[in-house]
Amino acid sequence: MSDLQNDLFLRALLKQPVERTPLWIMRQAGRYLPEYRATRKRAGDFLTLCKTPELACEVTLQPLDRYELDAAILFSDILTIPDAMGLGLHFTEGEGPKFSNPITQIDDVNRIATLEPINDLGYVFDAVSLIKKELHGRVPLIGFSGSPWTLATYMVEGQTSREFRKIKTMLYKEPQMLEQLLEILAKSVADYLTAQIRAGAQAVMIFDTWGGVLSREAYLKFSLFPMKKIVEKLLQLKTETEVPVILFTKGGGNWLPEMAATGCHGLGLDWTTEIDHARSLVGEKVALQGNLDPAVLYGSDKVIRNEVNKVLDKFGQGSGHVFNLGHGIQQFVDPDKLTVLVDAVKELSPSFHSPV
């Protein structure tokens, strides 16, 4: 597979034989790492870190220098697209992202419909190119985006939410407005991921952090349908090698067959979904990524090894599994605990595969 020294991750996503289970960790470049905190401090603030390709590259590579991971993931924020749409993204200490100009009416939707946000996202593609160069083919690079529904929740709520009152009011009161917004976002996300692939991303993942707050019917219409349109566009791209697409809906364990039917290559699973059950449902169709409870990393070394083994054992024999946590690694995890996890996957997973 081109000049990649380690293509385990891509092979597992394509369900090709692998000699051991590949792994990477959601949010692997993050606050639990002292070297990340140092770079972040040097950057001054989070958005500067995201918007400076050299710094984004630096933190992307940090976890790879510390751990034997099988993929890098672009360091960026999930809200780059709405930021480029002029919604006034800013971060308040301890409260997460906020938008100064949230979407509240149809005029706002019409206004953003005329934009080409990727014109202002050059810093992301520059970061992808730079990371790709600095990786020297060690492992593949994953690009990513938030899902249209997830982006819309922040754009309409103006911030993180618990009850999603504003966007659900739109959903039940003015569904056409929401559909129009999601259509614009689906186009933007497809363009955004295409540009990341053109810049060098070898796989892409769509993070649907908030799809799980919807009823089944609403999920299918307002979260999955726009993601399906993106997957379809990405599958039509002409690329040198196949670029796998992973969908991850947190709390989406009830909708795996419908997610797999989008044509994506892999599904991310959070820790509330059993990976053996998921495999029996959709394992013929897609690879599975996950799904250790991130909190296991607060346990003893023995507990971590034991829990890693359970996930491997539940997935069972054969390819199609990418080991990961069921959600991002948490800020207060001791970095040495991740070493225990990585070692356990390396050591325990070969017995679930035939030698290649």
Add this chain to the structure above:
Amino acid sequence: MSDLQNDLFLRALLKQPVERTPLWIMRQAGRYLPEYRATRKRAGDFLTLCKTPELACEVTLQPLDRYELDAAILFSDILTIPDAMGLGLHFTEGEGPKFSNPITQIDDVNRIATLEPINDLGYVFDAVSLIKKELHGRVPLIGFSGSPWTLATYMVEGQTSREFRKIKTMLYKEPQMLEQLLEILAKSVADYLTAQIRAGAQAVMIFDTWGGVLSREAYLKFSLFPMKKIVEKLLQLKTETEVPVILFTKGGGNWLPEMAATGCHGLGLDWTTEIDHARSLVGEKVALQGNLDPAVLYGSDKVIRNEVNKVLDKFGQGSGHVFNLGHGIQQFVDPDKLTVLVDAVKELSPSFHSPV
């Protein structure tokens, strides 16, 4: 069924024939009602409202005066037991409940093991008796408690949490300590619900608000197992008429068969679980309660009627359904919208039942 004028709710939970689908609304006595806000203001603060039987009775009855609901539910706080254990419950405006003395070590667990918290919860049983008297048999009265796991999350975290870092650290690092804590809580909750039944509650519900943040294995061990012990104790009580027990784990849609196997009479469903799917899985064994997305009440009258009809239609013909939202009614709902919902259930549900 004794001197009850309306026993639809109890009959539906026992899967006996009913002429229409009964309904009540989680958090029906709550901030969306101006009369509730007035009483709350008069009480001064939330805990005084909970701890004054006359005031708790007043707010319990308010929604019944406004809407034709088929059950009353005791107005109380979910954290009365840990409060009686001396953990120092208090409320901070906009931040929810906090404990001054959370459980952080085994000494804390040993300390609360010696307590009989129900000795200090007389105000709850007084409220139950008073409400029962003031109801004059209009509808049944539901008693309730938080689940041991849910109580433990607040007791260990000291407050509402997003990642549940402290209690999950205990779970993965010192599981025996957590089991000991949960055993104490299971006993306390069983005693608490028994005393509510003795005081007049005609059904009880266990709210497992946070069971859904666990993996399957952890859920079965740390959330469901203690609830099962409570259900078993309650089923052994000698009472004049059968007292149905409802279990509700928010986000527990993956574990319905195991929940139903506890011997409980009914399962609460949040809106992410399909009620037709749930019925096909466990409908022979238990009644189902739910499960409209609370945000539907932000929709137009037409949308509300339409969504009510979908839930009724998905459950289908026959008894064993108690209509409810999938979670508590939200603070910013227009009270008139609940009238639309109640009217829709009254009008549309008889066609799903044979005349009794």
